[in-house]
Amino acid sequence: MSALPLPAGEGGGRFPGFSAASQVKHWDTATASVVMGRLGRPPDIRFFTPAQEAGAGALFNQLLNQPEEPRVPVVSMVDARLDAQETDGWHYEDMPVDAQAWRQSLAALDDDARLRCGTIFAAAAWNDQTRLLQSIQNLGTAPWHGIPAHQIWSLWTRYACTAFYAHPWAWDEIGFAGPAYPRGYKNMGVDALEPFEVRDVHPAADPTRGKTATP
Helix, strand or coil: CCCCCCCCHCCCCCCCCHHHHHHHHHCCCCHHHHHCCCCCCCCCCCCCCCCHHHHHHHHHHHCCCCCCCCCCCCHHHHHHHHCCCCCCCCCCCCCCCCCHHHHHHHHHHHHHHHHHHHHHHHHHCCCCCCHHHHHHCCCCCCCCCEEEHHHHHHHHHHHHHHHHCCCHHHHHHHHHCCCCCCCCCCCCCCCCCCCCCEEEEECEECCCCCEEEEC
């Protein structure tokens, strides 16, 4: 994944002419306000400190491979969620609650970056950031700063992906028309498209494999 819209070689251009935002006329006022708000100016940072904001931003850019603008403003979306205490409703019993786990893990990430890169994580070179994160993922169930690495990885990726795929730019890439309420769907079944949907023009292409998949 790279800056949106994706290039054709990375899975982009599958739904030509499609725009999720064009469906705004079919949503109720509350839904339209929420969705279209994601395309406006990101909300002010309220949960993260400036240092944590920088670290989280660099982390999300790596996890979602967004090295340059335009980027989905994931750090702002996650910050708003944490500030409102909107969690998944659970956390690992051997981890702190999500808010504390975020603060703790971002501090630990900076500690590792200082040791390995001589600077905080946000200021490290892109490739150095990549290697550092890969070393954490490679730990699997082994501890990382006292917490199982795979659980920290789960925390980071859950929040990153939830925010990213809540944004209309991501919907455009996957051909998702957004909330069905109140319009709903009438053409049920495999490959049964609604009039407002666009057919995938490269259904056999698998960008994760870098080649055409066998149907």
